[in-house]
Amino acid sequence: MNRTDRLYALVEELRAVSPRPRSARWLAARFEVSTRTIERDIAALQAGGVPIWAEPGRTGGYVVDRARTLPPVNLTAGETVAMALALHRLGGTPFAAAGASALRKLLAVLPPADAAEAHRLAGRVHLVGGGPATPVPAAVADAVTARRVLRLRYADRAGTDSVREVEPLGYLGNPTHWYLLAWCRLRDALRCFRTDRILAVTPLPEPVTRRWRPADLDIPTERVRSLNLL
Template sequence: MNRTDRLYALVEELRAVAPEWRSAAWFAARFEVSSRTIERDLSALQQAGVPIYATPGRRGGYAIDVQHTLPPLNLSAAEAAAVATALAADTAAPFTHAGRSALQKIVAVLGDVDAQGVRELASRVRLFDDAEDRPAPSAVVERAIVARQVLDLTYCDKAGTSTRRAVEPVAVLGVRPHWYLWGWCRLRQEPRSFRLDRIGAATMTDEPAPDRGLDPAELELAELVGRGILGT
């Protein structure tokens, strides 16, 4: 068994017995390698973001948090290349950095033949875009949306006026060709949207954003434009 297959098997074994533990010695006997090799493999999985936890001591071992993992994905070369192409198509889209990290994990668990197929197919995809370069959204904004924490940011509106605002983030809205942060603006005391490329410095505070019942999925685009929320 090569290392890629062993890493895959380690995760699958931990998922199968979760929330029970498996020791490095147990894995070493199972895969006919040394305990040190198993410990290096598990450490590599942890560094890659797999939620594996260790308990020290003679009866300690390793376990995985199945609530924060996905089951195995059997992607073809074309499917993996499609993910890569979608990520490359719009570098200004939200969570682009997280998407690229996910793609690296996908390629890492593919077999050598499949991974080579992905690279070969991706090399035959070319994207030409004559639009102006658009900066990627701030990773701080992305983390605040996920954590639902209040953002402290500076924003330059369409008139060129820069203001400092506290914003309770709710979601990201895409209205081509721009992306917007949708949330409650404490400066204006109403829901507002902010073009991501006009957000300057942004800091995620320690304050949780309260639930104000804002649901962007229920809002009509015409209403947003009519109220002057989009394009501020």
């Protein structure tokens, strides 16, 4: 069992028996590690905001506050990133620190595979400034997660329509608009499609095969940052 899985399992073990304690020795035997490793793991969980404390005495041990911890959470990667993006908007408000703490607690109780997928998806969401609040068509919103080619009917800034097949690669948001980052087969190049100019979307069965880096954007790198899941 790797450390991430063990941290998750430790919280669930303590939740299952709360308010009874589990000793470091008992937990070490349960997870087949040393008591020193358990002590380090508990310290890491406490530093992450998990309400665990130690009860002294011969029958003492570690206890978690069941009422203040979450059971396993079945959120999709998209749902997790949506919450991260919403909490990102708290930056500069009196609730910014509380929002960051809430996100850490959410990630701590996600199954490791789901948390890893959420991190991968978040790495494809890039923001310039505070990020926008404009709506995005559902088919476009699902495109990067689904990794399927789209056929778009798109209007350029002059209002001229075109139909093109694109390979969705990520999202870019600035303070006023969302853009779909995609490889445009018509132009044979990376393009940003402003989502409010997408007039129609048809998902195709063909999978996306291309990869890209934020450095491929014609935007100064210091202005672009990935959505951070902490």
